[in-house]
Amino acid sequence: MIEFKKITKEYPNGICAVKDVDLYVQKGEFVFILGSSGAGKSTLLKLITREESPTSGSLIVNNMDVLSLKNRQIPYFRRTMGIVFQDFRLISKMNIFDNVAFAMRVTGASERAVRSRVPYVLGLVDLTDKENSRPNELSGGEQQRVGLARALVNNPDLLIADEPTGNVDPSLSFEIVELLNKINNQGTTVLMVTHEHGLVGKFNKRVVEIENGQMVSDSCDEQLASGA
Numbered sequence: 001m002i003e004f005k006k007i008t009k010e011y012p013n014g015i016c017a018v019k020d021v022d023l024y025v026q027k028g029e030f031v032f033i034l035g036s037s038g039a040g041k042s043t044l045l046k047l048i049t050r051e052e053s054p055t056s057g058s059l060i061v062n063n064m065d066v067l068s069l070k071n072r073q074i075p076y077f078r079r080t081m082g083i084v085f086q087d088f089r090l091i092s093k094m095n096i097f098d099n100v101a102f103a104m105r106v107t108g109a110s111e112r113a114v115r116s117r118v119p120y121v122l123g124l125v126d127l128t129d130k131e132n133s134r135p136n137e138l139s140g141g142e143q144q145r146v147g148l149a150r151a152l153v154n155n156p157d158l159l160i161a162d163e164p165t166g167n168v169d170p171s172l173s174f175e176i177v178e179l180l181n182k183i184n185n186q187g188t189t190v191l192m193v194t195h196e197h198g199l200v201g202k203f204n205k206r207v208v209e210i211e212n213g214q215m216v217s218d219s220c221d222e223q224l225a226s227g228a
């Protein structure tokens with residue numbers, strides 16, 4: 001599903017945000033990318049979504065060689081993934097239904113498909129009764145659930161979440177990760193970036209730790225090493 005081989009990303013200002021990363025994520029996995037602020041987590045995700053290109057190395061995502069994608073192919077490539085942002089990025093002038101529907105409409109989906117799919121994903125995140133509300137009428141946790149519904153509406157193979165609990169009340173962070181877990185159990189590969197050690201510790205999932213752009217540990221390797 002995702003294969004980083006010796007990936008390095010140096011920004012034009014000379015900062016090397018990702019160094020020599022080898023990472024393999026199988027279809028159906030749930031992986032936490034854990035690291036402190038500035039560790040290179042967001043850069044790692046931006047390489048996957050092709051918002052940034054690596055300086056060297058090779059990268060395969062959803063069977064596509066990310067480096068050789070042509071510009072015109074990028075929108076189609078991104079449709080194979082759902083992306084959840086720390087700051088929600090909802091459209092304030094649209095109600096909740098339309099915020100989620102928008103992601104479907106831009107792909108050219110029929111209104112008939114929108115009317116059947118949007119209520120389904122809003123139900124999945126338990127927001128059926130908020131369809132007609134505006135984003136500013138919702139709590140942070142609820143807004144992030146809308147972000148999640150929007151990421152899922154096109155039924156992606158891969159869900160990428162960059163600090164999805166960063167602007168959510170800590171007591172509701174657990175709930176967001178549980179929702180990601182539920183989505184993962186239905187077959188979607190999930191990659192979640194966070195700096196919250198405590199939150200990660202509450203779930204028995206693969207944890208890849210990065211520091212200064214380098215992978216320093218992978219709980220998956222530790223299990224292999226210990227024969228677990």
Ligand SMILES: Nc1ncnc2c1ncn2[C@@H]1O[C@H](COP(=O)(O)OP(=O)(O)O)[C@@H](O)[C@H]1O
Binds near residue numbers: 013016037040043044
């Ligand atoms: N567009 C950019 N141009 C230059 N440097 C950047 C850019 N984006 C991030 N960086 C730098 O790269 C490093 C890693 O950043 P980032 O990937 O955002 O880390 P994290 O998400 O773990 O906080 C930081 O030192 C940051 O300042």
Ligand SMILES: [Mg+2]
Binds near residue numbers: 041162
């Ligand atoms: Mg970040």
